[in-house]
Amino acid sequence: MLETTIAAIRPLDEPAMAAARDLQGRLTKPAGSLGALEELSVRLAGLAGTCPPPLPEPAAVAIFAGDHGVHAQGVTPWPQEVTAQMIGNFLAGGAVVNAFARQAGASVTVVDVGVATALPVDPDAERDGPRLVEANVRRGTRDMTVTAALTRDEARTAVETGIRIAGELVDAGAGILLTGDMGIANTTPSAALIAALAGVDPAEATGRGTGVDDETYRRKVGVVRAALRRHEPDPADPLGVLAAVGGLEHAALAGLILGAAARRVPVLLDGVIAASAALVAAALAPDAVGAMVAGHRSAEPGATVALRHLGLDPLIDLGLRLGEGTGALLALPVVTGAVRVLHEVATFDSAGVSEK
Numbered sequence: 001m002l003e004t005t006i007a008a009i010r011p012l013d014e015p016a017m018a019a020a021r022d023l024q025g026r027l028t029k030p031a032g033s034l035g036a037l038e039e040l041s042v043r044l045a046g047l048a049g050t051c052p053p054p055l056p057e058p059a060a061v062a063i064f065a066g067d068h069g070v071h072a073q074g075v076t077p078w079p080q081e082v083t084a085q086m087i088g089n090f091l092a093g094g095a096v097v098n099a100f101a102r103q104a105g106a107s108v109t110v111v112d113v114g115v116a117t118a119l120p121v122d123p124d125a126e127r128d129g130p131r132l133v134e135a136n137v138r139r140g141t142r143d144m145t146v147t148a149a150l151t152r153d154e155a156r157t158a159v160e161t162g163i164r165i166a167g168e169l170v171d172a173g174a175g176i177l178l179t180g181d182m183g184i185a186n187t188t189p190s191a192a193l194i195a196a197l198a199g200v201d202p203a204e205a206t207g208r209g210t211g212v213d214d215e216t217y218r219r220k221v222g223v224v225r226a227a228l229r230r231h232e233p234d235p236a237d238p239l240g241v242l243a244a245v246g247g248l249e250h251a252a253l254a255g256l257i258l259g260a261a262a263r264r265v266p267v268l269l270d271g272v273i274a275a276s277a278a279l280v281a282a283a284l285a286p287d288a289v290g291a292m293v294a295g296h297r298s299a300e301p302g303a304t305v306a307l308r309h310l311g312l313d314p315l316i317d318l319g320l321r322l323g324e325g326t327g328a329l330l331a332l333p334v335v336t337g338a339v340r341v342l343h344e345v346a347t348f349d350s351a352g353v354s355e356k
Contacts, residue, residue, distance in 0.1 A: 012046030066114030114248030162255020180325030
């Protein structure tokens with residue numbers, strides 16, 4: 001599945017992009033007056049292969065959840081059980097992502113791809129609202145400071161889980177996919193992935209996650225440095241990097257991005273977890289970047305490093321660092337607005353408005 005998905009990912013369509021640029025120049029507004037929204041609309045036309053591109057709706061958030069063996073190194077004060085408990089909160093509709101999804105009219109799918117503890121919910125229960133998918137590859141990763149976090153087969157399975165979820169959501173009618181994540185300690189493997197794939201020092205890629213104190217932050221940087229020193233992951237082997245220092249939710253998010261790109265559907269990235277997964281996806285299939293839209297600039301420094309490496313500019317900057325898909329949901333109306341302009345704004349000729 002992975003190889004066929006990568007083979008289906010193609011560059012953006014240049015004629016459609018040229019048509020979108022031409023249309024932007026004929027709309028009843030000064031040229032360039034919508035700033036970054038204009039180039040975003042052009043990229044989305046290139047992704048769809050038509051101008052104007054389809055409106056990016058309905059929206060579907062996919063929250064991938066997993067736990068991390070590196071939690072044992074004291075990189076966060078939060079207990080690992082919170083991952084499973086938050087899944088219960090997502091399914092009950094009580095998290096911030098649920099509030100923002102209701103506001104945006106987006107569906108929420110929660111995927112257990114690697115949670116270590118039992119879920120406080122019945123996976124087979126009938127429920128309205130968020131859907132739970134049981135796709136647990138293993139009960140959390142191994143401690144990456146001791147051994148590889150995953151085997152290559154486990155990493156591949158998680159990536160292909162993300163590809164499958166992307167296909168299911170697109171087949172159900174989604175016009176845009178939004179990345180979500182949940183996993184206590186998951187900013188530590190994110191930092192390791194970013195340092196390895198973007199070629200920066202671990203201190204530049206590592207942030208404070210849930211707001212750790214100075215001592216814990218120094219320990220966290222040391223843990224990332226130790227893991228990279230142990231494994232010496234090769235950025236030319238992205239699946240190997242993912243197996244050595246990644247998480248199951250990172251792998252599944254990379255798959256979601258690849259699956260969206262293969263289906264020519266935009267994927268709106270959330271924070272640092274998504275940004276690190278996007279680096280993996282881009283290393284596997286460089287043209288997948290064409291499907292990526294950076295929703296926001298996370299307060300986590302590694303997110304800025306990753307987006308810079310990908311050549312993506314975030315749409316909003318609100319100092320967010322929650323994850324779950326919250327920043328992507330807040331950016332969704334910006335993406336929709338960029339496309340709606342091409343559909344609904346009159347041209348100078350059609351409106352009878354004089355040009356300069």
